[in-house]
Amino acid sequence: MTKNNEHKNLNVPALRFPEFSGEWKKCKVSDLLDFYSTNSLSWEQLEYDTNAMMNLHYGLIHVGLPTMVDLAKDKLPNIKEDNMPTNFELCKEGDVAFADASEDTNEVAKTIEFYNLAEKNVVCGLHTIHGRDNKHKTVVGFKGYTFSSTVFHNQIRRIAQGTKIYSISTKNFSECYIGLPSKPEQTKIATLLRLIDERVATQNKIIEKLESLIKGIADKLFQTARETKLLLELAPNITSGTDKNGSGTIPLYGSTGIIGKVKNASQKGNIVLVARVGTIGTVQYVKESCGVSDNALIVEAGEMTKYIYHFLKTYKFAHITSGTTQPLITASSLKKIAVPTYDIERQTQIVLCLNILERKLDIEKQYLSDIAMMKQYLLHQMFI
Incomplete structure (x- = not known):
């Protein structure tokens, strides 16, 4: 690819294949x-x-x-x-x-x-x-x-x-x-962008299969536990967020991710967020200090937090939703969830395993995002 920085006033795109010349x-x-x-x-x-x-x-x-x-x-x-x-x-x-x-x-x-x-x-x-x-x-x-x-x-x-x-x-x-442009140049442009689209489709399949693999492994890991404890016993402090979107530099989390900023953090991090309305049951782990809106429930469990996060990712929240016109999850219903438990060593191994798989998934999603950004750049630069 070459940039046409010297021909800004000509009918040519900013970026084109070097073997082609002349105006469009x-x-x-x-x-x-x-x-x-x-x-x-x-x-x-x-x-x-x-x-x-x-x-x-x-x-x-x-x-x-x-x-x-x-x-x-x-x-x-x-x-x-x-x-x-x-x-x-x-x-x-x-x-x-x-x-x-x-x-x-x-x-x-x-x-x-x-x-x-x-x-x-x-x-x-x-x-x-x-x-x-x-x-x-x-x-x-x-x-x-x-x-x-x-x-x-x-x-x-x-x-x-x-x-x-x-x-x-x-x-x-x-x-x-x-x-x-000429038909040969049209063909070259179309071929490149079509191959990018095919790579996006492949990457989506990779992510889909990896998500399915992680879910299957997580289900298996938690199903083999012989003991359970109520979430209330492991995380006695389960509350709803109260922060509102405003000015500041600290991220404000909602039911599915960051929705704004706040001036002061209400949470120190190492928490699990569960969407209580809207996309019910969406589970997030937040490591950083942040604010949390009232669309999410906050679960704090110290050293058990990441273990609980991975388990809640497998949980079917339809069992504990209430309401008809606007289904929701309450803190009291969340506290009654039975969490499979192991000894500390086994729980640590489970967290390590699922952390690695989740990191792999994040890398694949970032790669997909990078490909999509590259395509948008080309759609911006290769046409007039």
Whole structure:
């Protein structure tokens, strides 16, 4: 990769492969793409794992599908019997689909490209915009990434309409431009970003398998204990957080992580936090001095704290939740949990084992975050 620091005023990206030179062509999106009508089928009219025509719902563009959709491995729902649209345009490889609405301006016009249809019939559905490059100015794989680039979404953000829900239409694409390099350069860019996406998918599988392994090992370790003690006996001081978000430099923890800052720490650290509302039962270990909001219960157990943390990570909190409209966990119900116990030496071995596995998991998650950041950097630097 080379940076084009000396050509800031030319139609070239800030970062490109060294074997390519020359300016890119600026192209109005409405001149590049032809648009086709889409259906309005809801989730209730779709189902998975049949042989019927597949339908792209806008919700899957927001969550569930990669930028490059490969139907040899990615899944789309099928249209239920008696719901088949009468007029439709089948998708072709290289077609793109935009989500036309979102509560977040960053998600409006989020895009997927059909990289491989695997000989399956697919139509675009509710709240999608279906586009096709009939002039063949682009290679398959390039459009999905250029429409995911920072420079394109900055244009969308300026023209998206709405107050609570932001939306776009095909008319808006007459106001948007993308840069088009030669097809060999398009291919090189698309190949790099697709390989990064594949690495992200692989890393997610590594994390998923590792989480499953840790859970299986932890379950086994705690299930073999012959004795139990109530959590109240091991951690008599179980309270709810009381801190509010404000100014300061000390982290304020909520039910799932840091939610703000406080001026003074109410906790010295070495505590376990259990989400009592919202994402009930989320368990955190906090080593540092901090503040804690009233969304979390605080468990202090001295030298037993890390052992209790690992056990509570395996506990099924549905057994002790109360309430219907807003389920919650109370300090009194938490105190009654039976904790498997061993002698100090065995407990130390368990903590050491699970600490190592958890550290490995943290490393894999950080690597995933690093890959995602690299992709965002490239989407910012490699397009105009």
